[in-house]
Every structure is written in structure tokens, then in C-alpha cells.
Amino acid sequence: MSDFDFAVIANNLPFLMEGLQLSLWLTFLAMMGGIVLGTLLALMRLSGILPLSLFAATYVNLIRSVPLILVIFWFYFLVPLALGRPIGNFYSALIAFTLFEAAYFSEIIRAGIQSVRKGQAQAGQASGLNYWQIQRYIVLPQAFRNMIPILVTQGIILFQDTSLVFVVSLRDFMTVSSIVARTEGRLVEMYIFAAIVYFVICFAGSLFVRRLQKAKTA
Amino acid sequence: MIEIENLSKWYGDFQVLTDCSTKVAKGEVVVVCGPSGSGKSTLIKCVNGLEPAQKGSILVDGTEVTARGADLTKLRARIGMVFQHFELYPHMTVRENLCLAQQKVLDRSRDEAVAKAETLLNRVGLTQHIDKHPGALSGGQQQRVAISRALAMDPIAMLFDEPTSALDPEMINEVLDVMVELASDGMTMMVVTHEMGFARKVADRVVFMDAGAIVEDRPTEQFFSAPESDRAKDFLSKILNH
Numbered sequence A: 001m002s003d004f005d006f007a008v009i010a011n012n013l014p015f016l017m018e019g020l021q022l023s024l025w026l027t028f029l030a031m032m033g034g035i036v037l038g039t040l041l042a043l044m045r046l047s048g049i050l051p052l053s054l055f056a057a058t059y060v061n062l063i064r065s066v067p068l069i070l071v072i073f074w075f076y077f078l079v080p081l082a083l084g085r086p087i088g089n090f091y092s093a094l095i096a097f098t099l100f101e102a103a104y105f106s107e108i109i110r111a112g113i114q115s116v117r118k119g120q121a122q123a124g125q126a127s128g129l130n131y132w133q134i135q136r137y138i139v140l141p142q143a144f145r146n147m148i149p150i151l152v153t154q155g156i157i158l159f160q161d162t163s164l165v166f167v168v169s170l171r172d173f174m175t176v177s178s179i180v181a182r183t184e185g186r187l188v189e190m191y192i193f194a195a196i197v198y199f200v201i202c203f204a205g206s207l208f209v210r211r212l213q214k215a216k217t218a
Numbered sequence B: 001m002i003e004i005e006n007l008s009k010w011y012g013d014f015q016v017l018t019d020c021s022t023k024v025a026k027g028e029v030v031v032v033c034g035p036s037g038s039g040k041s042t043l044i045k046c047v048n049g050l051e052p053a054q055k056g057s058i059l060v061d062g063t064e065v066t067a068r069g070a071d072l073t074k075l076r077a078r079i080g081m082v083f084q085h086f087e088l089y090p091h092m093t094v095r096e097n098l099c100l101a102q103q104k105v106l107d108r109s110r111d112e113a114v115a116k117a118e119t120l121l122n123r124v125g126l127t128q129h130i131d132k133h134p135g136a137l138s139g140g141q142q143q144r145v146a147i148s149r150a151l152a153m154d155p156i157a158m159l160f161d162e163p164t165s166a167l168d169p170e171m172i173n174e175v176l177d178v179m180v181e182l183a184s185d186g187m188t189m190m191v192v193t194h195e196m197g198f199a200r201k202v203a204d205r206v207v208f209m210d211a212g213a214i215v216e217d218r219p220t221e222q223f224f225s226a227p228e229s230d231r232a233k234d235f236l237s238k239i240l241n242h
């Protein structure tokens, strides 16, 4: 115990923060992209137009049956092939995460849309609003309100999953922690520190979710 | 104004509406009643095309609702509808509830829409609630807001689907009063309701439905004084004797 040296953290703080920043930034962007794309997929799925709903259903089921790490690899190798030029590890990872998360978000959003009473859309219809206006002004705002806790929960999972980007040699928080751990020979300190950081961020997130849920039932 | 002819509708194998025909002339008030599950809501939702029908036709102000490719959004903008459970938008204030379709469907300016909203709310005595969300209002107030929301579109006819049956008894009259006033202003109305007092007072005709069919369709006085069918007699004795 006496030879614990937590100064290693202070000494490498800027490097560690860079990693954390990448993790958070990737989580945030993939979440935004995933929600936008997931909303589109959910609307396609519920549109009642067969080719659209079939496409959305196939996409969602396909993506959900492969591991994330595989999708990250695919896009790392495939995107440069498709575009004819490399786009960088960060962007290929971002695309992979966005497309992957969109499948999960679309299922959450679909349930959210279905949780809005059917009479609400009927009221909009009865007043002459078209399908997109009804979704935009009446259904989606209520659906998202009901969904925020689950979306945040999914965001926490996404944040943890960003640690997989080490496979395309991106330096996320987990990766920089391991680098510091190995180069400084301080494995125990660094892995405890990494665990605490993940715990604090995720726990804060789930406290936030619990407060939202309480606010909703109150 | 509204002409329903030989309308039939199925949910899968189940026939909800069988050969229904009736008319609502301009300025007329027609009350639709009948036991629960008899198809009243379905019939009234066919009028503005919220529910499609498989056979027969509905003409509203000359527009064929049941035709393929009918411009339903345009038609619906001109027919007001009031629901049993109000269906106010809970995430919007009363003002936004009244302005949304005015601005998005009728392309009215914000000022025009707000002015219209204020006038209508004033008429039902709810001006002071304009900034509240529907959840902060009583059921009777919510339904009056819902009626105002429909009227904001300057409809040529109004459809009501059991507008008072979700209300506490002490709030029923404040909503019926608004409807009576509307009728005396000459609004064309088709009203699904079990409020027989209202029917007696303002309805020109009563349509009685049972098991998806229109069993009686007669002038109000005749319907109450001498119902022809046993089913209507039975229905009336049940509803008037408690």
C-alpha cells in the first residue's frame, strides 16, 4: 500500500484529459447523430409504407445482430474504400458509432412514439395537419419527453462502449489510461483511477435519469 | 352539407358499420346515440376520413371523402372535431393549442392566429388561462378549450364524439352550454352523445344506432315521443330512467 503513487495521475493529467475529451465528444456526437437517424428509422418503420418499414426493420435487425467492435472495423476499412480516400480514425469511428447506435435509438424512439395516445395524432389529423407536421409538432415532442430517461441510459452505455475505439488506435480515455499505466509502470493506480472516473460519470448520469423519472411521475 | 350513403366498414372480418345512410343539412344539428360499441365513433370518424370505409360514400360540402386521392387534409381543415378525451396537446399552452393549425394549415400570421384565439377563449370565459398548459385546467375547461381550438379554423361543420362523457357531472353543463350557443349560431353539427336533454333542446334529428346499423333516423320530437324500434325504446328507457 505504501508504494501507491497517485502523483502519476497529476503528472499525466493533460494527456488523460485529452482521452476523456475524445470519449465524451464521441459519445455526444454519436448520440446526436444516432437520435436523428434513429428518429428517421422509427418514422420509416411506423410509416405503414412497406418498402420503408421493411428497410428500417432489416437495418435495425441486422445491426443489432453484430457486435459493435465489428462495425467499428468495417467502417475503418470500408469507408476509405468507398470514398477513395482515408477520412481518419475519428470520423470512421464516429460513423460506425452513429450507424450502430441509430439502430438502438430507433427502437427506443419507436416505443416512445407508440406511447403517445393515438387520439393525439387524430386530433392533429382532424385539424388538417399533414403527417410530417403531426410528427414534428405533436407526436415527437411528447415521445421524446417520455423517452429522455431511456435515451440517457443508452447514452451511458454508449459512453462505456467508446472504449472499444482502441481497435482503430484512437486514444480514448481508457486507452490513454492504459498507456500511462504501462509507460509509468503504475498499473494499479491507473486502473483504479480509470474505474473511478467511469463510475463517477455513469453514476451521475443514472442519478440524473432517476431524477427525471421522479419528476415525470410526480 | 354531410351526406352519408350506404356506408359499410369492416375491421378484418368484423363488420362495424352496415349500410348506414343519413344526412346533415346546413345549419342542422343531428344527435347520434346508441349503446356502447354500436359504431357511433366509427361513423363520425368516417365523416372526416379519420377512418376509411370500404363501401358506400360520404359527401361533405360536395367533396367525396371516400374517393381515392381525395384531398383529405384540405377537407379536414374545414371540419372541426371534438373528442371524448379532449386531445389537447399537453406539451403546449392553451394559446399554442389554438394557434398551431391556424398557422400551419391556414397560413395565418401569428398575430391573426393569436387574435382569433383570444376572441374565442373570451367567448367561453377562459381568457385568463391562455398561458396555461391543458394539464392545469379542469376537464370542463379543457373541453371548452378543445371546442375553441376547433372553432379557430372557421369550420363549416363540427363533429362531436361524446364530448361530455369523460367529464365529472358538475362540469357537463358548462360544455353543453357552449354547444347550445354554437347550435343557435347556426353551426352545422353532428353530435354523438347520451345527453338526451341536449338532444331534446337543440337537435333537429336523432339518429339511433345499434350493432353498426342506423336503426332510427327521425325528427327529435318523434324520436322521443314514439320511438319505432324496440331497441330504441329499450335504450331510451334505460338512459332516461337513471
Ligand SMILES: Nc1ncnc2c1ncn2[C@@H]1O[C@H](COP(=O)(O)OP(=O)(O)O)[C@@H](O)[C@H]1O
Residues within 6 Å of the ligand: B011, B014, B016, B034, B035, B036, B037, B038, B039, B040, B041, B042, B043
Ligand atoms: N381499430 C379497431 N379494430 C377493431 N375493432 C374496432 C376498432 N375500433 C373499434 N372497433 C370495434 O368496433 C365497434 C364499434 O366501435 P365504436 O365506433 O367505437 O363504438 P361506439 O362509439 O358506438 O361505442 C366496437 O365493437 C369496437 O370494439
Ligand SMILES: [Mg+2]
Residues within 6 Å of the ligand: B040, B041, B042, B161, B162
Ligand atoms: Mg365511441
